[in-house]
Amino acid sequence: MRRLRAAKDKIARYLMLGIAIFTILFLLVIGLSLFFKALPIMRAKNLWVLLSSANWKPFKGDFGFLPFILSTFYVSLIAIIIALPFSILTSIYLNSYASKNVRRFFEPVVDLLSGIPPIIYGVWGTLTIVPLIANKIAPRFVEFSTGYTVLAGGIVLAVMIIPLLISITLEVFRSIPKEMTDASLSMGATKWQTVKKVILRKSISGIIAATVLALSRAFGETMAVLMVCGNITQLPHSIFDACYPLPALIANNYGEMLSMPNYESALMFSAFLLFIIVVLFNGISRFTLNQIERRYQFS
Amino acid sequence: MKQLEEKIFKIIMICSAMIILGVLVYIIATVFYRGLPALTLDMITKLPGGGFYLGKEGGVLNAIVGSIYIIIGSLAISMFISVPLVMYINFYLPAKSVFSSLIRFSLDILFGIPSIVYGAFGFALMIFLGVRASLLGGILTVAMLIMPIMMRSFDEITRLLSRELPDALLSLGATKYEMVKVILRQLMPGLVTAILLAIGRGIGDAATVLFTAGYTDNIPNSLNQPAATLPLSIFFQLGSPVEEVQNRAYASAIILTVIILILSFSARYFSSKFSKNKI
Amino acid sequence: MISTNQFLAKSDHNSFIGMNEPIILKKLVTNQSIRIENLDVYIENQHILKDMNLTIPEKSITCIIGPSGCGKSTFLKTLNRMHDESPEVKISGKVFVDDENIYGPHVNVIDTRKKMGLLAQRPCPLPMSIFENVAYGPRIHGIKKRKAVNQTVIQYLQYVGLWDEVRDRVRTSATRLSIGQQQRLCLARGLAIEPEYILGDEATSALDPLSTKKIEELFVKLKEKYTIILVTHTLRQAKRIADHIIFMYLGKIIEAGPTEEFFNNPKKQLTRDYLSGSFS
Known part of the structure; x- marks a missing residue:
């Protein structure tokens, strides 16, 4: 009886250890298999050419990823530029101004926004943002735009990353000891002054980390962006041009025409590229955020 | 001023x-x-009929059932891995262990990997294993996507549990394994919250199932048949030039949104129940 | 350092009282006692317990008192090896329980813990029904027959005086009980694994005076059959129920002895200061 119990305990322990090791290795396995899948194209072409050439003609064997990389970058950048002020202002409001009831009301709002599937954002984007750009915004700046543009992708993405930004900045704000803000308030500073001088200054590293995290989320977002940004292989010259981000490239082409030489490998290369960037960005920002959390936990 | x-x-x-x-x-x-x-009753009770994609009779039952199959399968897999892992880092490893922070860190990173990368990796894995786009492929890939979501949210809730219950159990002479079994009962609302969050993410994601689950107008009756999914059904119908079909994409979008709303609110309900239940 | 001799005061009541006497609770180990030799405990390189030597007499109540942070609870945890869960705790020295060093090489932790019933500061009912709470211990330790389990549960619930209060709702969740009832339930749960020792870690500090009184009465009743070691935060409680007192300060035993002697005629200046309330 006692032996049986001890044996069960031991088996469970080793199984769990196995699962834990598997989880850590899983990341490595994904990275490595994407790498090996991308290897043929990296062997066939100069890495620099792959990254810097704008010449994308898979039929002729030309694989220049620059249009896709730039598209991803532009769309994400616009998303961050739009989302950041909204998120920070809302977080400050929720953290320092809003009453308990307002905060309680807003939690599910943020939850819901982050829970809505990308495809729904895409539907919403095509129904509202795209026509808005085509009919109202673009005509003021350019002669013609279909609405399926860098800007549309950026706006839709911005809405999608706002909940992430809000929840992380809120966490960062909460990690600031109350004594610190109280000290500022008791010296006669207004709330806004306290926010400026204490809260924002103290949480600058956390906000940067949150931004990097949101950026990496934006890089990888696929369906919603794919539905609103036009998907034309070109170097976008303005925010009213169509673009073709990396995830959309994979989603639209993977699984088809795989008989073309190096085509599959090229698509895997873009997946690998995404993987590396996202892991890097995520790693850095998560590390920073963990440090912040730890700093305040033990102080 | x-x-x-x-x-x-x-x-x-x-x-x-x-x-x-x-x-x-x-x-x-x-x-x-x-x-x-x-949005008619037909939408949720009928399979796509002949000429459905030209605007004729039918519904998206194939996609609803396919999505449910995939989510159930992937939940089973990811729970089988998540629950032991979370128990391990919280109750087997010491509080400040390097190993547990390494695991948590990798979970954070896995959590951040875009679903399209999981989709591509899943597809490559399927080619390697000789599996074609099917229910099984979809289940495996979605399981990869929702595993870190589930682990992280379950871990977050588990960390809030005070040491009292584990200590009480150990002092009764329970083994760690016996202890964990009882603790899981206490954590049940938290686990439900984590599961609901994972379902929400898994059921709405299109990029993971795009290559791996395939698409079909029928309900799959074995693991190696392709399966339709709700988000993909929206996506494909939206791509149609026929207006009726497009409108049905919006109706399907309502179905998906309502599912998400229900999941989100019940997750909130369960997590509030958990925090009331003494932490 | 205190000499162990003066602390070897043997209690002479070995007889049982007959009322509500549980059938299974029959073991009468003659040489039941705890002996501690050169015990040192370090937590993250801080010296928490310093060279402790003492013997705890059997079948009596021993109260450990001292200002907070003196190592009382740490000491209690060394007795049922709960420090095993924290790798930052280093323990050296010997703790003999029934003449076996529980920190020896071939000791089964589970057995050691089974010998020690712990009553924690705050009651912590398991997430199950009242009945299952008490049945849990016997079940994991191998009692499977329903009849035997039922009998055990009822007996121990009777023993702690809870049976009459809950008999019609033993299948409902234990968390609905009042906190005093919960603590008695935890005591019943601990007794059901048939320990030889009962450890109490400020077991009444979360309770109202009436519940405290009930628990204290139970302890007095229990010392007929168990060796009871209590960490307590109130001197009055120690005075009320203890047979022996250990006074600790900064990880050391300052003074120990029979209750009356300890309170009426303390030998050390530090003890006198503590008893007069100069520090706490």
């Missing part, structure tokens, strides 16, 4: 919060406004 600045910024902040709330309402309203006219 000080007061003026204070006032102005307060107004700006309230505005930005209102805008975010407004966008949420706008999104849901848009989907409902466009989809409601096409």
Whole structure:
């Protein structure tokens, strides 16, 4: 009886250890298999050419990823530029101004926004943002735009990353000891002054980390962006041009025409590229955020 | 001057919060406004009939059932891995262990990997294993996507559990394994919350199942048949030039949104229940 | 350092009282006692317990008192090896329980813990029914027959005076009980694994005076059959129920002895200061 119990305990322990090791290795396995899948194209072409050439003609064997990389970058950048002020202002409001009831009301709002599937954002984007750009915004700046543009992708993405930004900045704000803000308030500073001088200054590293995290989320977002940004292989010259981000490239082409030489490998290369960037960005920002959390936990 | 600045910024902040709330309402309203006219009982009770993609009879039952199959399968897999892992880092490894922070760190990173990368990796894995686009492929890939979500949210809740219960059990002479079994009962609402969150993410994601699950107008009756999914069904119908089909995409979007709303609110309900239940 | 001799005061009541006497609770180990030799405990390189030597007499109540942070609870945890869960705790020295060093090489932790019933500061009912709470211990330790389990549960619930209060709702969740009832339930749960020792870690500090009184009465009743070691935060409680007192300060035993002697005629200046309330 006692032996049986001890044996069960031991088996469970080793199984769990196995699962834990598997989880850590899983990341490595994904990275490595994407790498090996991308290897043929990296062997066939100069890495620099792959990254810097704008010449994308898979039929002729030309694989220049620059249009896709730039598209991803532009769309994400616009998303961050739009989302950041909204998120920070809302977080400050929720953290320092809003009453308990307002905060309680807003939690599910943020939850819901982050829970809505990308495809729904895409539907919403095509129904509202795209026509808005085509009919109202673009005509003021350019002669013609279909609405399926860098800007549309950026706006839709911005809405999608706002909940992430809000929840992380809120966490960062909460990690600031109350004594610190109280000290500022008791010296006669207004709330806004306290926010400026204490809260924002103290949480600058956390906000940067949150931004990097949101950026990496934006890089990888696929369906919603794919539905609103036009998907034309070109170097976008303005925010009213169509673009073709990396995830959309994979989603639209993977699984088809795989008989073309190096085509599959090229698509895997873009997946690998995404993987590396996202892991890097995520790693850095998560590390920073963990440090912040730890700093305040033990102080 | 000080007061003026204070006032102005307060107004700006309230505005930005209102805008975010407004966008949420706008999104849901848009989907409902466009989809409601096409939302009929047939949509959720019938398979696509002949000529469905030209605007004729039928519904998206294939996609609803396919999504449910995939989510159930992937939940089973990811629970089988998540629950032991979370128990391990919280109750087997010491509080400040390097190993547990390494695991948590990798979970954070796995959590951040875009679903399209999981989709591509899943597809490559399937080619390697000789599996074609099927229910099984979809289940495996979605399981990869929701595993870190589940682990992280379950871990977060588990960390809040005080040491009292584990200590009480150990002092009764329970083994670690016996202890964990009882603790799991206490954590049940938390686990339910984590599961609901994972379902929400898994059921709405299109990029993972795009290559791996395939698409079909029928309900799959074995693991190696392709399976339709709700988000892909929306996507494909939306791509149709026929207006009736497009409208049905919006109706399908309502179905998906309602599912998400229900999941989200019940997750909230369970997590509030958990925090009341003494932590 | 205190000499162990003066602390070897043997209690002479070995007889049982007959009322509500559980059938299974029959073991009468003659040489039941705890002996501690050169015990040192370090937590993250801080010296928490310093060279402790003592013997705890059997079948009596021993109260450990001292200002907070003196190592009382740490000491209690060394007795049922709960420090095993924290790798930052280093323990050296010997703790003999029934003449076996529980920190020896071939000791089964589970057995050691089974010998020690712990009553924690705050009651912590398991997430199950009242009945299952008490049944849990016997079940994991191998009692499977329903009849035997039922009998055990009822007996121990009777023993702690809870049976009459809950007999019509033993299948309902234990968390609905009042906190005093919960603590008695935890005591019943601990007794059901048939320990030889009962450890109490400020077991009444979360309770109202009436519940405290009930628990204290139970302890007095229990010392007929168990060796009871209590960490307590109130001197009055120690005075009320203890047979022996250990006074600790900064990880050391300052003074120990029979209750009356300890309170009426303390030998050390530090003890006198503590008893007069100069520090706490």
